Amino acid sequence: MMSRKDAAARLALTEPVEDYLKAIYELETRHGVAATSDVATALAVAPASVTGMIRRLAMHGYLDHVPYRGVQLTDDGRRAALRTIRRHRILESYLTSVLGYPWDRVHDEAERLEHAASDELIERLAVALGHPTQDPHGAPIPTVDGTVDERPHRTLADLAIGERARMVQVSDKNPQLLRYLAEIALQPGTAVTMIAKAPFGGPLTLRIGTADAMVGPSLAEQVRVEPVTDARTVPPRARKSTTG
Amino acid sequence: MMSRKDAAARLALTEPVEDYLKAIYELETRHGVAATSDVATALAVAPASVTGMIRRLAMHGYLDHVPYRGVQLTDDGRRAALRTIRRHRILESYLTSVLGYPWDRVHDEAERLEHAASDELIERLAVALGHPTQDPHGAPIPTVDGTVDERPHRTLADLAIGERARMVQVSDKNPQLLRYLAEIALQPGTAVTMIAKAPFGGPLTLRIGTADAMVGPSLAEQVRVEPVTDARTVPPRARKSTTG
DNA sequence: GAGGAAAGTTAGGCGAGCCTAAATTGCAAA
DNA sequence: TTTGCAATTTAGGCTCGCCTAACTTTCCTC
Numbered sequence: 139m140m141s142r143k144d145a146a147a148r149l150a151l152t153e154p155v156e157d158y159l160k161a162i163y164e165l166e167t168r169h170g171v172a173a174t175s176d177v178a179t180a181l182a183v184a185p186a187s188v189t190g191m192i193r194r195l196a197m198h199g200y201l202d203h204v205p206y207r208g209v210q211l212t213d214d215g216r217r218a219a220l221r222t223i224r225r226h227r228i229l230e231s232y233l234t235s236v237l238g239y240p241w242d243r244v245h246d247e248a249e250r251l252e253h254a255a256s257d258e259l260i261e262r263l264a265v266a267l268g269h270p271t272q273d274p275h276g277a278p279i280p281t282v283d284g285t286v287d288e289r290p291h292r293t294l295a296d297l298a299i300g301e302r303a304r305m306v307q308v309s310d311k312n313p314q315l316l317r318y319l320a321e322i323a324l325q326p327g328t329a330v331t332m333i334a335k336a337p338f339g340g341p342l343t344l345r346i347g348t349a350d351a352m353v354g355p356s357l358a359e360q361v362r363v364e365p366v367t368d369a370r371t372v373p374p375r376a377r378k379s380t381t382g
Numbered sequence: 383m384m385s386r387k388d389a390a391a392r393l394a395l396t397e398p399v400e401d402y403l404k405a406i407y408e409l410e411t412r413h414g415v416a417a418t419s420d421v422a423t424a425l426a427v428a429p430a431s432v433t434g435m436i437r438r439l440a441m442h443g444y445l446d447h448v449p450y451r452g453v454q455l456t457d458d459g460r461r462a463a464l465r466t467i468r469r470h471r472i473l474e475s476y477l478t479s480v481l482g483y484p485w486d487r488v489h490d491e492a493e494r495l496e497h498a499a500s501d502e503l504i505e506r507l508a509v510a511l512g513h514p515t516q517d518p519h520g521a522p523i524p525t526v527d528g529t530v531d532e533r534p535h536r537t538l539a540d541l542a543i544g545e546r547a548r549m550v551q552v553s554d555k556n557p558q559l560l561r562y563l564a565e566i567a568l569q570p571g572t573a574v575t576m577i578a579k580a581p582f583g584g585p586l587t588l589r590i591g592t593a594d595a596m597v598g599p600s601l602a603e604q605v606r607v608e609p610v611t612d613a614r615t616v617p618p619r620a621r622k623s624t625t626g
Numbered sequence: 627g628a629g630g631a632a633a634g635t636t637a638g639g640c641g642a643g644c645c646t647a648a649a650t651t652g653c654a655a656a
Numbered sequence: 657t658t659t660g661c662a663a664t665t666t667a668g669g670c671t672c673g674c675c676t677a678a679c680t681t682t683c684c685t686c
């Protein structure tokens with residue numbers, strides 16, 4: 139029998155290890171529990187590989203694992219995952235705000251840099267940005283001590299006709315979607331009004347500023363919104379050009 | 383028999399591969415040829431590990447290897463090495479000039495980032511810096527097409543008494559040395575005059591600006607200088623504060 | 627020229643992460 | 657309750673990059 143304390147040395151936070159913890163964290167916040175096969179899909183590896191890594195992560199106290207039942211992050215695991223996510227989002231913010239990257243191309247770059255950057259670098263970037271609270275896609279940036287505001291949000295598809303809302307977030311992983319949103323000028327902070335919904339899950343018509351845009355239902359499901367509480371649109375943070 | 387063309391696929395430029403090519407390039411420019419044991423020392427691995435990697439690199443056309451005689455980079459190998467060195471030096475420049483890193487702490491950070499950064503990122507940093515030609519330690523930055531000015535320079539220890547010279551370069555790998563140089567205000571572009579040399583390889587006295595500084599002979603050997611051709615000191619490039 | 631030290635290579639092994647194929651388990655529908 | 661499928665784990669194997677130990681080669685000295 140091998141308890142987590144028998145582990146010879148602390149597990150090094152290698153690139154694969156950080157990627158697993160991040161993926162498990164994201165699945166856990168979305169579905170409450172991370173399934174082996176979902177982790178495998180997220181990381182593009184075989185399910186058997188996930189089982190192997192899960193065993194190592196659990197042995198080192200990052201996960202609680204009940205065989206055949208799924209995994210849960212421990213406090214240690216959650217802390218490690220949030221550290222990686224903070225790095226990722228700060229990097230994305232810096233790349234867009236300071237270096238002029240378009241928002242559809244920052245994900246892959248941040249994905250690689252997040253494993254190589256030191257804590258000092260990340261904090262210098264955060265300072266240069268004025269300690270941003272959201273990344274360019276509207277995702278909240280965890281603090282250094284590991285707290286995040288992961289409120290669930292409604293999607294664009296949930297809006298009733300005539301309802302007004304403000305876009306708050308979109309996944310950073312779909313460049314094509316991001317390019318389309320840039321085209322119709324829909325970004326975090328933008329207010330939208332639902333104009334019309336075609337029946338049977340057909341396209342939706344949105345008013346964005348003074349223009350109308352037609353969007354498919356699958357797109358609408360990927361865009362998160364929140365109610366507009368004040369009269370006028372207020373962007374959640376200062377934003378620079380993301381044209382590249 | 384296996385020629386380099388039989389290699390199934392192109393060798394991936396992984397982190398170790400880039401490190402080996404860079405180390406071999408640096409040894410080659412210093413000593414004409416890279417010895418297995420010197421590569422091993424530079425990378426802190428066992429000589430047998432170097433032999434193994436050399437075989438792979440030679441098989442893929444990055445090196446010419448004559449067993450027991452040492453290695454030479456091919457054009458492909460030199461190109462790959464210079465690409466990594468360019469990334470390293472641009473990163474060091476950005477970290478000091480834009481993010482305020484002290485020059486004794488940029489090496490390790492750049493060492494990790496150089497493997498993760500995309501070409502696009504490196505070129506954006508170069509643009510932001512105005513296409514610098516030297517890094518903070520005075521090392522020349524290779525161009526995108528792989529050319530560098532690697533002129534050999536005399537060292538501070540070579541100066542005759544009364545001789546005036548301009549510091550051009552110092553290794554980025556010795557933080558302690560770099561901190562001391564910062565303390566006596568000696569950096570690339572600074573003019574110095576040799577005031578006195580103690581006999582039997584004793585300490586040297588230098589005039590830097592209006593102050594005199596005593597330096598050991600081993601330090602003096604690590605600082606490269608060139609003759610001062612014009613009347614006044616001209617820094618080779620705009621420089622920002624490196625206090626951190 | 628011979629001998630030995632130093633340098634380089636070969637042999638054999640290890641861990642991390644990945645794979646496929648073959649069990650095993652859990653769940654849901656009949 | 658049984659049965660079958662989907663999810664998961666185990667078994668066994670691979671490559672990369674590293675190691676130590678044992679060997680070969682080179683080269684320097686006598």
